[in-house]
Amino acid sequence: MADSHAALAEQFDDVEQQHDAASLGMWLFLATEVMFFGGLFASYTIFRSRYDLAFIEGSHHLNVTLGSINTVILLASSFTMALAVRSAQLGRRRTLIVFLLATIVLGLAFLGIKLSGEYYRDWIEGTVPGLHWSYQSPRAPQVELFMCFYFFMTALHATHMIVGFGIMAVLIIMAARGQISAERCNPVEMAGLYWHFVDIIWIFLFPLLYLVGGRY
């Protein structure tokens, strides 16, 4: 009990209230994130309905194999994150650190594949809108629009992942210092919600960007 008192911020009456407030706050934050990405999803929908053929052409330019591998990697990182939260809830400090590290490693693998296998290839091939664009096709301008969406959405998603790395690094330090315990695992739970949300965004980005018009 002494421990739980130490974990209680002065504006709250008890740990339960604090926990509920934190989760509600986090969910509200995720709601704002939904709308933040939502502006992009809405624009995407408008242009996809208008330039269907160009979106298919652009989508076929993307690498489905790497995209699928990355999907599985990110799902795995969500899995390890869920296990990290579980370790924190049970007060198992060592497994918590291991699972957080695993999550970071999987996330880095995702970004590594994205950068070396996809972004870099786009750069070589001149399919980066605005910076290096030499794509030739009758539909080039609309394909460029598709690639804009591809880069905006995946880059915004990657930015969120990088923020996630920072959060997890802090959590690892906190765990190593013994500042996280079964009674005091709110930060890990909140980081978990955030990371799973990033995963969910990718779950939608993958079919919307890589699988337009099918691959048959």
Next chain:
Amino acid sequence: MATAALEPEIDTRVHYLNVNYGIRSWLLTTDHKRIALLYLASITVFFFVGGAAAVLMRLNLIEPQGLLLQPETYNKLFSMHGIMMVFFFMIPSIPAVLGNFLVPMMVGARDLAFPKLNLLSWYVFMLGGLFELYAIFAGGVDSGWTFYTPLSTTYLNTHVMAAALGVFIAGFASILTGLNFIVTIHKMRAPGLTWFRMPLFLWAIYATSIIMVLGTPVVAITLVLVALERAFHVGVFDPALGGDPILFQHLFWFYSHPAVYIMILPSMGVVSELITCFSRKRIFGYSFIAFSSVAIAVISFLVWGHHMFVSGQSVYAGLVFSALSFAVAIPSAIKVFNWTATMYKGSVSYDAPMLYAMGFIGLFTMGGLTGLFLASLATDVHLHDTYFVIAHFHYIMVGGAVMGYLGGIHFWWPKISGRLYPDGWARFAALVIFIGFNLTFFPQFMLGYLGMPRRYPIYPQEFQVMNVMSSAGASILGVGYLIPLVYLIWSMRYGPVAGPNPWGAKGLEWQTPSPPPTENFERTPTVTEEAYAYGNAAQEAHVG
């Protein structure tokens, strides 16, 4: 000094203002009351920056050819006026100042749920403000506060980027504030404070927070897209690249129409507090006012297309948005009628906050009713982008929201500062503002109907009479806004000590000393009665 004798009395008690001193104790505070004051100081500066721009604009419009400004300068002034007033004054005004100060006290808590986030929001807000000030002093921005593409993305060579990023950053301050309020109202209410015992100010702030949390991110991402389009010449809004400028308008107004309700809903909440207190009556139709706040917040997200009736939006969408826009009139009407009915058989006093509240109801009624002209398709075609629109939204935002804000500041000033301001001056200022406001903006309805477009530094001769009338009114209005600034600052040092409850008002915030202690209440209060139970025994703390 007559007040000197009272000084020791107030100084013996430790409260949030004297608990510690020094710049650091303010800049690193997590006390919601101090953060409210940080916001108050910041938005007052931004208000007078935006106001100065308005004064110069009105001065210029005295002459059809422009009295003193080049069109470029005028364009920069109205852009700055819009950006400052909308994003850096009106949107944070009541929520970030009065909301921050009052929400924890009204729910009977020691602080908001996330005090550190609250402080962070002020820093984020100030960072956004610095971007804006940089944009102004580095040469200005002339995109208008609406940043319409492709003008903003491709054709302007002013500091659009800094201005857009400033708004983007300030948006996150708004999100953090809204998030904090929702969690606080849900999770931190004192024992006995059920939803239907809450003051209506809390309902209004809650509804506002919904808009802040769900609307702001959309304008944020939209402005990011504008910035990217400007930086890399790629993007989704430029027709030359296959994009669509009308899509920008959809995304922009998805937030920016509900943003109008971010401004007016909290004012409505304030007015519910004022009308009841100064009529010594419970509110008429409590649940109708409470639910109409939430209804307004929800419907506000369904009406943005009425900004786009002449934009090239489809006829079908025009019909849909027109019908939905009319729907907002009904909860607004319900509120106005209920406030008016609250005064029936009341005990009405004419203290300054009440004058502001009555002014609010009148001006909001006019602003709301003239909105019907703009929700109706055929009349909107003629009135869109004319001075009629300017007059309409100033009646809502200045006549409505600012009156409510000033009323609230006057009402809770004794709580905030522990001092009373000179009542005669305050009533005089309320009157001057009301008169100056109507003289400024009523002629603009007529100007708009006659066909004078907005954002015109140079205009045809026949519009001059009305413009001169409007400018004359603006000079009165400007003075009206300076008076409270003077006597409120004066009262902080020289005003008589207020006591915990100078108005004999109900509500938890009045049951604690003025200024309140850092932890708000000595022990967590328990609520046993409804809001506005003015029929029950008078407060023992009443100071006669």
Next chain:
Amino acid sequence: MFQGLPIRPEQASTIAKGVDHLYYFLTAVDLFFTAVIFLTIFYFAIRYRRRSKDEKATQIEGSLPLEIAWSVVPLVLTVVMFLWGSSLYIRNSRPPEASTEIFVIGKQWMWQLQHPEGRREINELHVPLGRPVKLTMTSEDVIHDFFIPSFRVKKDVVPGRYSTIWFEATKTGSFHFFCAQYCGTNHSLMRGEVIVMKPDDYERWLSGGVQAQTMAGAGAALYERFACITCHGTGKGPPFVNLYASTVKLSTGEAVVVDDAYLRESILYPSAKIVAGYPPIMPTFKGQITEEELLELISYIKSLKTEERQTAK
């Protein structure tokens, strides 16, 4: 009555009266409710003013019948307003078949107006009295807005697409038009005069001035210059005769009606919509053709339809 202080813009088009009637109706409703609220507040404030410091008020919880009344009455009124405003709007958004077409190009910061017969004007628009006129408008740069207060018409002029308004003038004389959408530095100078003339005077005016080519004629010259004939005259591309307003089948199976917007898209982005049975070989003319030339080409393609009809008769 009040010289120099007009309270109503002139009613100079067929739709102005209808819009004004709705405006008066709304004003009447507004004045009524404003008066009700103001007078009630004043009355209550005076009648129930606080007479002693310890005065108590009569506590009233609310009244369901009243709440229903002041919800339903505004609801009914707004439904009337909605239906009324919408019916006018729909009527006003549908140009009559027999409209005279005039083309409008907005650019920072001037209006260029072109009559199909060839006359061009800057910041001045001559129109005939009593004949429906349809404006087809586009912009070369940013969004502008064409606004004629005396006719009660307004529409954004958007780059990359055509928007239209129509009106039928009912008074001769000169009326302001404005750019109503903020478009940069000299936005407020982007305005001009509509000059309404009796039809005879208008015809005389049309044939006066420097004798210019008709728009369709200019379009024919462009047809030569851009060598459109090499494909569209030889069957490699769809032929133009009778093309306008017909329905064509696309390679995707969709059917589209050939209108201004479709022609514009097909010249600038040829591959966006390919007519079934033709190879996608047309190069884009984006960047090589001005908005004005586009309108001329479209006029030419339209004129090919008219000729065909006349010969068929």
Next chain:
Amino acid sequence: MSQHSGHVVSVKFYSLIFILLVVLAMLTTGMAFVDLGAFNTVVALVIAFTKATLVALFFMHLRWSPALQRIVGVAALLWLAILIALTLSDYLTRGWIPAPGSWESSLNFTRDFVASLLGWS
């Protein structure tokens, strides 16, 4: 531990959800190689929603959370739906020009009726 409000889920259950998610991910890619016409997108989105629901319910513990948090999640989706639906209501109807018809005469009737009450022609 009783004062703690977080729900602890077994490793086995998490593993089951993870395997389900991977299977669904592979199904998404697999379905893209089958010609379903317009339904490719529909199928892909249905699978995506299923996966997102699994993550939200179990990894994010929504299944065991207070109703309020579920409402927040649903509200976010609802608001996104509003944004997309009302924007599309413009874009999908750009070509729609209301034809004169009986529905319009009822509108005109309303207008004429009120106008005649007020004495206008």
